[in-house]
Amino acid sequence: MDFSLNEEQEMFRGSVRKYLDGGGQTKIAREMAKNNTNLLTKTWKGLAQLGCMGITVKEEYGGAELTTVDQVPVLEELGRALLPGLYLETVAFAAPMIEKFGTTEQKEKYLPGIADGSRTISLAWLEPGKCFNLNDIQMTAKFDGDSMILNGSKTLVPEGNLADTYLVLVRSESETDGKGISFVLVDRNDDGVDYRVLQAMDETRHLTEVNFKNVIVSNSRILGELHRGEDAIEEGLLYLNAALTSIMVGGMDKIVEMCAEYAKIRVQFGQPIGRFQAIKHRIADMKLDLETARSLSYYAVWALDEKAEDAAVAVNSARAFITEAYLRLAGHGIQIHGGIGVTEEIDCHLYLKRAQYYQTYLGNSRLYREKAATALNW
Amino acid sequence: MDFSFTKKEEEYRRTLRIWLEENLPEGWIEGKRDLPENEEEQAQFLRDWQKKMNDGGWVAIAWPEKYGGQSASVIEEIIYHQEMVRAGAPHLINYIGIHMVGPTLMDIGTEEQREKFIPKILNAEEVWCQGYSEPNAGSDLSALKTSAVKQGDKWIINGQKVWTSYGHLADRCFLLARTSNLEKKHKGITVFLVDMKQPGVEVRPIIQMNGKHDFNEVYFNDAVAYDEEIVGEIDEGWKVMINLMLHERTGIGAQIFTLEKQFSDLVLLTNELKENGQPLIKDPFTRQKMVELYTRCRGVLLTYYRNITTSMKRGYPGAESSMDKLMSSELTKDLFEFAVSIQGHQGVLWKEDALANPFWQLDYLSSFGVTIGGGTSEVQRNTIGERLLGLPKDLR
Numbered sequence: 001m002d003f004s005l006n007e008e009q010e011m012f013r014g015s016v017r018k019y020l021d022g023g024g025q026t027k028i029a030r031e032m033a034k035n036n037t038n039l040l041t042k043t044w045k046g047l048a049q050l051g052c053m054g055i056t057v058k059e060e061y062g063g064a065e066l067t068t069v070d071q072v073p074v075l076e077e078l079g080r081a082l083l084p085g086l087y088l089e090t091v092a093f094a095a096p097m098i099e100k101f102g103t104t105e106q107k108e109k110y111l112p113g114i115a116d117g118s119r120t121i122s123l124a125w126l127e128p129g130k131c132f133n134l135n136d137i138q139m140t141a142k143f144d145g146d147s148m149i150l151n152g153s154k155t156l157v158p159e160g161n162l163a164d165t166y167l168v169l170v171r172s173e174s175e176t177d178g179k180g181i182s183f184v185l186v187d188r189n190d191d192g193v194d195y196r197v198l199q200a201m202d203e204t205r206h207l208t209e210v211n212f213k214n215v216i217v218s219n220s221r222i223l224g225e226l227h228r229g230e231d232a233i234e235e236g237l238l239y240l241n242a243a244l245t246s247i248m249v250g251g252m253d254k255i256v257e258m259c260a261e262y263a264k265i266r267v268q269f270g271q272p273i274g275r276f277q278a279i280k281h282r283i284a285d286m287k288l289d290l291e292t293a294r295s296l297s298y299y300a301v302w303a304l305d306e307k308a309e310d311a312a313v314a315v316n317s318a319r320a321f322i323t324e325a326y327l328r329l330a331g332h333g334i335q336i337h338g339g340i341g342v343t344e345e346i347d348c349h350l351y352l353k354r355a356q357y358y359q360t361y362l363g364n365s366r367l368y369r370e371k372a373a374t375a376l377n378w
Numbered sequence: 379m380d381f382s383f384t385k386k387e388e389e390y391r392r393t394l395r396i397w398l399e400e401n402l403p404e405g406w407i408e409g410k411r412d413l414p415e416n417e418e419e420q421a422q423f424l425r426d427w428q429k430k431m432n433d434g435g436w437v438a439i440a441w442p443e444k445y446g447g448q449s450a451s452v453i454e455e456i457i458y459h460q461e462m463v464r465a466g467a468p469h470l471i472n473y474i475g476i477h478m479v480g481p482t483l484m485d486i487g488t489e490e491q492r493e494k495f496i497p498k499i500l501n502a503e504e505v506w507c508q509g510y511s512e513p514n515a516g517s518d519l520s521a522l523k524t525s526a527v528k529q530g531d532k533w534i535i536n537g538q539k540v541w542t543s544y545g546h547l548a549d550r551c552f553l554l555a556r557t558s559n560l561e562k563k564h565k566g567i568t569v570f571l572v573d574m575k576q577p578g579v580e581v582r583p584i585i586q587m588n589g590k591h592d593f594n595e596v597y598f599n600d601a602v603a604y605d606e607e608i609v610g611e612i613d614e615g616w617k618v619m620i621n622l623m624l625h626e627r628t629g630i631g632a633q634i635f636t637l638e639k640q641f642s643d644l645v646l647l648t649n650e651l652k653e654n655g656q657p658l659i660k661d662p663f664t665r666q667k668m669v670e671l672y673t674r675c676r677g678v679l680l681t682y683y684r685n686i687t688t689s690m691k692r693g694y695p696g697a698e699s700s701m702d703k704l705m706s707s708e709l710t711k712d713l714f715e716f717a718v719s720i721q722g723h724q725g726v727l728w729k730e731d732a733l734a735n736p737f738w739q740l741d742y743l744s745s746f747g748v749t750i751g752g753g754t755s756e757v758q759r760n761t762i763g764e765r766l767l768g769l770p771k772d773l774r
């Protein structure tokens with residue numbers, strides 16, 4: 001038993017952190033808020049050169065063929081720096097999905113690009129006015145020989161203005177009860193695809209509404225079994241959420257660090273505020289939340305790699321706990337900084353907005369607790 | 379990262395499991411686990427059980443072989459606690475002797491002390507208690523007033539201790555007493571290994587709010603101790619205390635595995651209790667709350683594993699154990715509160731009239747002590763803030 005990241009993983013973390021700090025850390029996210037994506041593009045290339053994109057991708061497609069655990073240090077660092085962009089959706093979700101469910105042709109088309117950083121993929125699931133229930137998917141795929149015609153709208157698509165490809169959930173059969181759904185890979189440049197950037201509270205994310213109007217694509221774009229997307233999405237969500245927990249842990253880590261540092265230097269009533277127990281004890285509780293989150297996250301990722309029996313329980317319960325803990329910490333972070341905490345200038349609000357964004361990303365914690373309960377056979 | 383146990387470790391687990399199956403008191407395996415009601419009979423039962431455990435070599439597994447242990451690894455200790463909890467084995471009556479006094483004597487005691495006390499700790503011939511807290515010295519132990527004054531070859535002890543767990547059963551006390559009144563409060567304290575069965579020691583029971591008797595007041599009126607019964611240097615008892623506290627690490631493990639067991643009992647309870655003909659676990663609110671508790675239990679356990687990994691790599695345990703203590707004790711309280719609350723209006727009844735097993739009500743009430751004993755939650759938060767996060771020390 002050894003419950004820690006190993007030396008190489010920690011070294012890798014070190015180089016990713018150094019690189020992101022050099023790029024200005026949260027500056028990359030702040031530039032996005034100003035609609036300037038240059039710094040993100042540059043950072044993405046840099047991360048690709050460090051080898052961050054193909055960690056789990058098979059060697060034959062240009063990856064390093066390592067484990068999901070090996071990806072944890074990168075994810076945590078991206079979370080610390082609040083990096084926008086599509087690492088979660090592309091590298092942590094689409095890559096293992098394509099690896100697992102893709103045809104040889106699809107693997108050859110998408111995986112090398114993911115591994116070298118030249119292709120990004122976003123997830124287009126939610127529809128306007130709907131929720132994450134599979135019965136709510138109304139975007140249609142009508143078949144016509146070797147091709148299909150797609151019609152419908154997706155919303156809250158992360159960085160839909162930047163993604164090269166969307167992984168779209170469509171209704172391929174009229175059946176409900178969670179069935180009749182398929183995954184389709186649609187490129188942003190395909191004819192009939194149109195998007196609009198939405199105003200998000202987390203302005204460092206470009207959430208978009210993507211419209212598909214008579215988009216004609218080949219049937220070979222279907223990922224996994226036709227009409228049976230529900231199994232694939234459940235599995236894919238485990239990968240995505242496990243990775244999301246690591247990202248959030250990174251954010252929480254940074255919040256605790258910022259608060260402890262500030263509490264040491266900010267002097268009031270003649271002493272550092274960290275000497276007041278109202279502050280000290282709150283940061284101690286934040287530390288407990290952080291370490292609990294980290295433990296749950298490590299185990300979730302490990303269990304997924306090991307195909308452990310309790311992998312689904314581990315991922316879903318960790319996701320529920322950590323989204324809530326992240327938001328709680330971000331709020332404390334502002335309070336501890338006092339007046340300066342609510343300003344635009346200090347980073348506290350960026351973490352709060354990101355935490356709020358993840359709260360309901362692909363479902364809320366009530367949903368994930370229910371999934372965990374079901375996986376526990378309760 | 380690896381959460382699995384090696385073949386050799388699993389083999390260790392099997393050996394212990396088989397030993398327990400063959401040696402647990404009658405009826406235990408089948409689930410009849412009631413200790414004798416009568417206090418003296420119960421103590422005798424537990425002493426006999428510990429002796430049996432010791433004959434099998436299972437009392438102080440982490441101790442070096444030369445003192446009667448197995449030189450067990452940290453992982454083997456984890457397995458040990460897991461198996462003891464799984465079997466619901468009776469607790470070891472000499473918990474304090476095994477986890478605190480024994481290891482401290484090995485580190486700091488004299489050869490004579492080791493020879494004299496250690497074998498009797500193992501076979502429960504001498505049960506130990508720890509006498510630190512006083513009416514005016516709780517979290518601030520350095521305020522203690524119990525005095526030990528040298529008279530010829532004897533030390534004369536006077537004062538009062540309080541909350542002394544096992545005091546009524548104990549043969550010996552690991553006692554902190556003031557031997558000098560220097561400016562510095564931490565200076566001038568000395569550790570004595572005091573005979574509890576002498577005329578100058580009076581033990582008065584304190585009854586807890588659940589009706590149980592676990593701790594006591596202890597009065598010392600001209601009680602006597604000898605030079606040979608001092609651990610470490612005179613006036614340097616604080617250092618001995620610090621050393622002793624490092625040994626509490628594995629004790630926390632036992633508490634954490636117990637918490638796991640309590641949680642799985644809670645799952646059974648939510649399956650047994652019905653509302654509108656449906657098991658309570660099907661009720662959406664209960665399910666949500668149960669997953670929350672489940673997740674926190676896992677979080678405590680996994681963080682404990684991570685902290686153990688850290689201390690193994692570093693070579694010694696550190697302030698991380700304050701996180702384990704704080705998390706597990708606060709969670710214990712929340713768990714029992716929920717267990718009683720889901721019993722609805724019947725939750726107000728206990729003992730013979732309890733809806734389910736009355737231990738839910740009894741342990742609910744005991745749970746309030748776990749965030750106080752062994753250092754309060756506030757004191758743990760200070761430790762985490764100051765030692766793990768580097769925040770400035772409280773004004774003292």
Ligand SMILES: Cc1cc2nc3c(=O)[nH]c(=O)nc-3n(C[C@H](O)[C@H](O)[C@H](O)COP(=O)(O)OP(=O)(O)OC[C@H]3O[C@@H](n4cnc5c(N)ncnc54)[C@H](O)[C@@H]3O)c2cc1C
Binds near residue numbers: 515542750757772
């Ligand atoms: C079940 C149980 C078993 C015990 N067994 C033993 C035993 O075997 N031997 C023994 O010697 N003792 C034992 N104790 C005593 C235990 O160690 C003390 O109760 C504990 O250290 C707290 O001291 P106190 O009760 O005097 O509370 P106090 O120290 O008076 O605390 C009162 C309140 O003030 C808070 N407080 C105190 N100081 C600070 C501070 N610096 N910062 C913030 N808040 C503070 C506390 O957290 C608490 O909320 C036991 C206690 C319990 C509950």
